[in-house]
Amino acid sequence: MVKINENYLKLPGSYLFSTIGKKVNAYIQAHPDKRIIRLGIGDVTQPIAPAITYALHEAVDEMGHKETFHGYAPDLGYGFLREIIAKEDYAARGCNISPDEIFISDGAKSDCGNIQEIFDESCRIAVCDPVYPVYVDSNAMAGRTGEYEEETGRWSRVIYMPCTAHNHFVPELPQETPDLIYLCVPNNPTGTTLTRDQLKVWVDYANQKGAVILYDAAYEAYIAQDDVPHSIFEIQGAETCAIEFRSFSKNAGFTGVRLGFTVIPKALERGGVALHSLWARRHGTKFNGAPYIVQKAGAAVYSEEGKAQLKEQVAYYMRNAKTIYTGLKEAGYEVYGGVNAPYIWLKVPEGMTSWEFFDRLLEEAGVVGTPGSGFGPNGEGYFRLTAFGTYENTAEAIERMKKMPSLKK
Numbered sequence: 001m002v003k004i005n006e007n008y009l010k011l012p013g014s015y016l017f018s019t020i021g022k023k024v025n026a027y028i029q030a031h032p033d034k035r036i037i038r039l040g041i042g043d044v045t046q047p048i049a050p051a052i053t054y055a056l057h058e059a060v061d062e063m064g065h066k067e068t069f070h071g072y073a074p075d076l077g078y079g080f081l082r083e084i085i086a087k088e089d090y091a092a093r094g095c096n097i098s099p100d101e102i103f104i105s106d107g108a109k110s111d112c113g114n115i116q117e118i119f120d121e122s123c124r125i126a127v128c129d130p131v132y133p134v135y136v137d138s139n140a141m142a143g144r145t146g147e148y149e150e151e152t153g154r155w156s157r158v159i160y161m162p163c164t165a166h167n168h169f170v171p172e173l174p175q176e177t178p179d180l181i182y183l184c185v186p187n188n189p190t191g192t193t194l195t196r197d198q199l200k201v202w203v204d205y206a207n208q209k210g211a212v213i214l215y216d217a218a219y220e221a222y223i224a225q226d227d228v229p230h231s232i233f234e235i236q237g238a239e240t241c242a243i244e245f246r247s248f249s250k251n252a253g254f255t256g257v258r259l260g261f262t263v264i265p266k267a268l269e270r271g272g273v274a275l276h277s278l279w280a281r282r283h284g285t286k287f288n289g290a291p292y293i294v295q296k297a298g299a300a301v302y303s304e305e306g307k308a309q310l311k312e313q314v315a316y317y318m319r320n321a322k323t324i325y326t327g328l329k330e331a332g333y334e335v336y337g338g339v340n341a342p343y344i345w346l347k348v349p350e351g352m353t354s355w356e357f358f359d360r361l362l363e364e365a366g367v368v369g370t371p372g373s374g375f376g377p378n379g380e381g382y383f384r385l386t387a388f389g390t391y392e393n394t395a396e397a398i399e400r401m402k403k404m405p406s407l408k409k
């Protein structure tokens with residue numbers, strides 16, 4: 001009889017956004033006349049920018065002619081895309097990253113979830129609490145997180161770094177020494193960031209301990225503050241301790257197109273082995289490349305027109321963030337994030353759990369958000385709203401929230 005991977009059985013419930021999707025669908029079935037506004041999952045609503053759809057069309061036409069047809073992509077991705085990324089995202093910011101340290105993929109979620117495979121099962125992971133659930137769940141599937149404790153909502157072998165209003169949602173160096181440190185900056189879900197000085201502390205710590213930082217920079221396009229780095233490689237010493245994940249989903253609206261990349265400097269070694277070579281082996285074995293047409297679309301993100309159009313798109317979402325932030329503040333909520341990130345993190349009214357607030361918001365305002373407890377025990381009592389909706393829906397959602405009968409003072 002075949003034995004299954006029992007680590008999967010230890011996972012509590014379904015993936016956070018699947019649970020929310022099921023709850024919302026059930027509600028819609030029961031209330032077909034209600035118009036629901038979804039500010040839950042961080043999925044974009046603005047169409048792909050014209051410079052990018054143009055590149056997509058051109059690439060599709062190339063695929064239809066034998067002279068310009070493309071089959072399998074090169075293992076690490078097309079040179080034209082890796083070169084432009086190295087130039088625009090790294091050299092332009094003073095980072096010494098070469099094109100062959102960049103691995104093109106179908107998105108940051110896959111890479112964040114898969115990277116743990118190149119590390120031993122015994123490695124201890126450290127995560128912020130609250131945290132993007134993929135980091136913990138993917139390690140749980142691999143058997144690295146110990147046992148799940150129902151009453152605390154914690155895994156026995158995970159090192160949690162609480163991020164609460166008390167520490168301004170900035171993680172502190174853990175007491176126990178981790179092997180792998182997940183940092184998401186700007187942060188999902190709290191919307192906070194780390195300044196250069198704050199990030200330098202982590203880089204020095206990881207180098208000193210021999211740990212590896214898994215740095216998720218999917219939201220870097222939303223950074224507005226000058227002292228916040230866009231890449232961990234802006235910090236001296238990061239090339240010997242960090243792997244960075246980037247996405248085209250949030251800066252260019254590729255959630256349905258799928259494209260991302262991972263940077264592993266060749267100088268990053270553990271136990272005398274270059275992690276770059278392990279990931280190259282894994283990538284070559286398990287992945288056949290992002291589609292040519294999508295990689296062409298990715299290159300168009302860096303064209304002059306592309307950059308101008310995407311700047312407008314980011315500004316559009318940040319206007320939503322401001323609308324949510326100021327609207328909720330006016331309504332008396334304690335609100336965080338929304339300045340360097342497309343997420344707003346709010347404190348739920350006294351005496352309510354995050355899931356109770358989720359139900360209340362859905363019933364009374366027809367608005368969907370994400371309960372903070374879904375991101376970890378320290379997310380309890382908080383709630384996340386995304387700025388990725390349309391402006392009209394966002395403004396209406398906030399007006400509805402202001403009028404919620406049960407929250408009226």
Ligand code: MLT
Pocket residue numbers: 040041042043109132188
């Ligand atoms: C989120 O809502 O946290 C994100 O959309 C999830 C993701 O990017 O995978």
